[in-house]
Amino acid sequence: MLETTSAPTTILDLTQMGKNARAASYALAKATTAQKRTALFKIADALDANAESILAANQLDLDEGRINGLSAALLDRLDLQNRLGGIANDVRHVAQLPDPVGAVFDENVLENGLKVSKRRTPLGVLGVIYEARPNVTVDVAALALATGNAVILRGGKETFRSNMALIQVLRGALAESGFPQEAVQYIESTDRRYVAEMLKLHQYIDMIIPRGGNALHNFCRENSTIPVITGGIGICHLYVDETAKLDDALAIIHNAKTQRPSVCNALDTLLVNKQIAAEFLPRVTAHLGKDGVTFRAEPRAYEILRNDAQVQTAGDEDFDIEWLSLILGLKVVDDLDEAIAHIRQHSTQHSDGILTQNMDDANRFLDEVDSAVVYVNASTRFTDGSALGLGAEVAISTQKLHARGPMALEALMTYKWIIIGEGHIR
Amino acid sequence: MLETTSAPTTILDLTQMGKNARAASYALAKATTAQKRTALFKIADALDANAESILAANQLDLDEGRINGLSAALLDRLDLQNRLGGIANDVRHVAQLPDPVGAVFDENVLENGLKVSKRRTPLGVLGVIYEARPNVTVDVAALALATGNAVILRGGKETFRSNMALIQVLRGALAESGFPQEAVQYIESTDRRYVAEMLKLHQYIDMIIPRGGNALHNFCRENSTIPVITGGIGICHLYVDETAKLDDALAIIHNAKTQRPSVCNALDTLLVNKQIAAEFLPRVTAHLGKDGVTFRAEPRAYEILRNDAQVQTAGDEDFDIEWLSLILGLKVVDDLDEAIAHIRQHSTQHSDGILTQNMDDANRFLDEVDSAVVYVNASTRFTDGSALGLGAEVAISTQKLHARGPMALEALMTYKWIIIGEGHIR
Numbered sequence: 001m002l003e004t005t006s007a008p009t010t011i012l013d014l015t016q017m018g019k020n021a022r023a024a025s026y027a028l029a030k031a032t033t034a035q036k037r038t039a040l041f042k043i044a045d046a047l048d049a050n051a052e053s054i055l056a057a058n059q060l061d062l063d064e065g066r067i068n069g070l071s072a073a074l075l076d077r078l079d080l081q082n083r084l085g086g087i088a089n090d091v092r093h094v095a096q097l098p099d100p101v102g103a104v105f106d107e108n109v110l111e112n113g114l115k116v117s118k119r120r121t122p123l124g125v126l127g128v129i130y131e132a133r134p135n136v137t138v139d140v141a142a143l144a145l146a147t148g149n150a151v152i153l154r155g156g157k158e159t160f161r162s163n164m165a166l167i168q169v170l171r172g173a174l175a176e177s178g179f180p181q182e183a184v185q186y187i188e189s190t191d192r193r194y195v196a197e198m199l200k201l202h203q204y205i206d207m208i209i210p211r212g213g214n215a216l217h218n219f220c221r222e223n224s225t226i227p228v229i230t231g232g233i234g235i236c237h238l239y240v241d242e243t244a245k246l247d248d249a250l251a252i253i254h255n256a257k258t259q260r261p262s263v264c265n266a267l268d269t270l271l272v273n274k275q276i277a278a279e280f281l282p283r284v285t286a287h288l289g290k291d292g293v294t295f296r297a298e299p300r301a302y303e304i305l306r307n308d309a310q311v312q313t314a315g316d317e318d319f320d321i322e323w324l325s326l327i328l329g330l331k332v333v334d335d336l337d338e339a340i341a342h343i344r345q346h347s348t349q350h351s352d353g354i355l356t357q358n359m360d361d362a363n364r365f366l367d368e369v370d371s372a373v374v375y376v377n378a379s380t381r382f383t384d385g386s387a388l389g390l391g392a393e394v395a396i397s398t399q400k401l402h403a404r405g406p407m408a409l410e411a412l413m414t415y416k417w418i419i420i421g422e423g424h425i426r
Numbered sequence: 427m428l429e430t431t432s433a434p435t436t437i438l439d440l441t442q443m444g445k446n447a448r449a450a451s452y453a454l455a456k457a458t459t460a461q462k463r464t465a466l467f468k469i470a471d472a473l474d475a476n477a478e479s480i481l482a483a484n485q486l487d488l489d490e491g492r493i494n495g496l497s498a499a500l501l502d503r504l505d506l507q508n509r510l511g512g513i514a515n516d517v518r519h520v521a522q523l524p525d526p527v528g529a530v531f532d533e534n535v536l537e538n539g540l541k542v543s544k545r546r547t548p549l550g551v552l553g554v555i556y557e558a559r560p561n562v563t564v565d566v567a568a569l570a571l572a573t574g575n576a577v578i579l580r581g582g583k584e585t586f587r588s589n590m591a592l593i594q595v596l597r598g599a600l601a602e603s604g605f606p607q608e609a610v611q612y613i614e615s616t617d618r619r620y621v622a623e624m625l626k627l628h629q630y631i632d633m634i635i636p637r638g639g640n641a642l643h644n645f646c647r648e649n650s651t652i653p654v655i656t657g658g659i660g661i662c663h664l665y666v667d668e669t670a671k672l673d674d675a676l677a678i679i680h681n682a683k684t685q686r687p688s689v690c691n692a693l694d695t696l697l698v699n700k701q702i703a704a705e706f707l708p709r710v711t712a713h714l715g716k717d718g719v720t721f722r723a724e725p726r727a728y729e730i731l732r733n734d735a736q737v738q739t740a741g742d743e744d745f746d747i748e749w750l751s752l753i754l755g756l757k758v759v760d761d762l763d764e765a766i767a768h769i770r771q772h773s774t775q776h777s778d779g780i781l782t783q784n785m786d787d788a789n790r791f792l793d794e795v796d797s798a799v800v801y802v803n804a805s806t807r808f809t810d811g812s813a814l815g816l817g818a819e820v821a822i823s824t825q826k827l828h829a830r831g832p833m834a835l836e837a838l839m840t841y842k843w844i845i846i847g848e849g850h851i852r
Contacts, residue, residue, distance in 0.1 A: 375846075
């Protein structure tokens with residue numbers, strides 16, 4: 001399937017896909033909550049019913065991935081074999097979330113009698129570009145349908161067969177539910193020029209959500225004429241000051257670094273106040289080192305830890321890397337000012353925290369660190385839609401417009417102003 | 427002044443300007459409401475006190491503009507001679523608006539005891555690119571200061587001297603109020619390459635607001651790596667159905683077209699239901715024609731109006747033009763469906779309305795026309811921050827993310843998530 005549909009001779013008409021998506025979006029915007037729920041349950045059931053063919057396609061992707069020498073982490077991401085039932089259940093969960101479409105707010109009658117309000121409406125058409133996770137195909141389609149948006153998807157080449165199998169099932173269920181199949185479209189080619197073309201379809205696509213690494217985000221930012229929600233890249237910091245409860249701090253640091261090191265809200269850099277550095281840093285390396293963490297220490301921290309085999313000296317560039325692995329940067333700072341200055345310089349404005357018992361310093365940190373999520377005395381791992389009770393997570397935004405931090409269904413909505421007069425003129 | 431500062435040898439370091447703006451933004455974000463108000467009143471007073479030098483600079487711009495053959499409309503836009511007092515008073519008005527910084531919302535204590543809330547914070551650094559209106563220099567600087575944002579401005583070459591004089595006064599007043607002068611920076615060159623360079627400073631600028639024509643908006647959309655708020659381009663429609671009160675309709679159409687034809691919320695195209703077209707269209711051309719309006723009519727409308735000297739036949743492209751002048755497109759449609767289809771195809775999603783007594787059709791129009799502001803029985807001219815009681819207007823957004831329609835102070839804000847734990851781990 002990969003060979004035929006992505007062969008160089010395949011010519012896709014993305015403008016036509018955009019027009020079809022826009023047309024579908026008008027139908028979706030009118031759909032009732034009940035219609036959308038019915039379709040979502042039908043999708044979930046169809047995923048269960050077609051598990052065999054989906055998993056067979058996925059197995060081909062996995063086999064090819066192994067032949068091509070994909071890393072174990074990448075193979076894990078693209079493996080659906082024990083996950084498909086969970087993915088279908090996630091769709092059933094989305095089906096039961098409150099429908100955000102149509103909520104009315106900021107109602108007002110002006111002095112001249114004009115009735116003014118705002119009404120929440122779907123954005124229209126979403127464009128989602130992602131890499132090796134085929135579950136995103138289903139997650140995003142379900143979230144788009146739940147919010148009345150059409151979507152154009154472009155997944156990674158490693159999961160092309162899995163995605164094609166999933167899309168076929170999704171579109172079948174949509175058609176059976178009376179929705180246009182163009183509500184969910186997939187760019188059936190792994191040719192990268194279609195990504196560039198997709199990013200210029202501002203007439204037809206309202207928002208681009210890249211889900212992948214830095215290179216993908218940069219490519220979208222640099223080439224898109226459509227608003228892009230960048231995010232999901234976290235260089236996350238914790239600052240431990242001289243008043244922190246050190247046992248708690250150790251547990252938080254351990255959790256933030258090791259509970260799931262491959263994700264964006266995992267800890268990358270630990271800043272320690274100089275007054276406690278000599279006592280606390282060796283406890284950190286001992287406690288986390290047991291679980292395989294290695295360390296990159298700037299000179300003052302290295303001075304304290306030089307006899308520890310798991311500690312290397314850090315270069316300047318080490319504080320600008322999202323590790324996504326069991327590596328932790330270590331730095332000694334003089335005070336809160338230096339900690340804030342370091343974070344301002346190196347953070348990706350994702351998740352940064354302070355561990356302290358000094359509430360004045362905590363408040364200064366909350367005021368002055370300009371990140372999507374700022375913490376006091378908690379692990380950065382909570383930056384997550386489900387951990388924060390959002391019900392669903394579309395992405396984690398580190399840019400500042402529209403939506404910041406974990407994005408729920410509302411982030412896929414816009415609003416329109418509704419103005420009702422009785423012959424009003426200005 | 428123009429000659430020396432914008433000479434090709436002038437080399438500006440925009441990256442350094444970006445860094446300075448970012449540094450200033452940290453100071454601005456911490457400023458109290460009282461400090462910001464004091465500075466705003468000082469700016470207003472300084473504008474009054476320095477009126478003579480500002481108006482002298484403006485006179486030079488006007489003189490050069492006349493020599494260069496600028497249109498009367500353009501000369502009017504850049505003329506400050508009778509407006510400076512009003513501009514200063516607008517700054518005093520902004521000083522008295524509620525401070526949006528720091529508002530806390532979505533407070534919640536999770537089951538695990540984690541305290542979660544969101545806090546409204548300034549975006550950081552705004553980039554504003556505008557054309558011939560020097561009042562924008564002061565308006566935007568005041569709005570930025572009121573919302574705790576730094577700003578980098580780039581005005582048109584026609585008003586370079588006026589802008590330089592205004593900036594000098596603004597920055598003097600900022601310094602006297604204890605704010606960093608870098609809170610308001612101006613790109614002191616009319617070389618367009620600096621616009622392109624500015625649009626790539628995503629590390630230092632959080633939002634680009636273009637204020638000008640289509641070409642400027644397209645340039646920003648195509649070249650910016652920073653989120654751009656496009657807008658201010660209105661191809662606005664009114665649809666008159668067979669149940670409309672025709673006297674009211676005539677007054678609304680007259681107001682929407684003629685009250686201020688050069689602005690974005692003025693009417694561009696009138697759609698008339700076929701059942702009333704033969705009766706109503708001649709009334710429209712007679713009533714508006716008295717005030718100098720001319721018409722572009724598609725075949726069915728032209729058929730009715732062919733003996734009217736002020737009516738020409740419309741080409742297809744005439745329905746994709748924002749007239750900004752006393753020209754009105756006319757089209758007969760069969761029904762609401764055709765009206766909605768026409769608007770979907772030709773509208774810039776700015777302001778579109780229906781004139782009807784049929785509330786079912788009104789509701790369908792409100793549901794199905796996806797524009798920033800949708801109207802029933804009122805003039806499109808109300809799409810305006812002050813007309814809608816917003817207190818201030820930053821711009822009118824026709825894109826769908828972050829802010830749609832008239833943008834008030836809140837559109838210059840983002841939020842951060844604040845999470846307070848007591849040693850919480852996941």
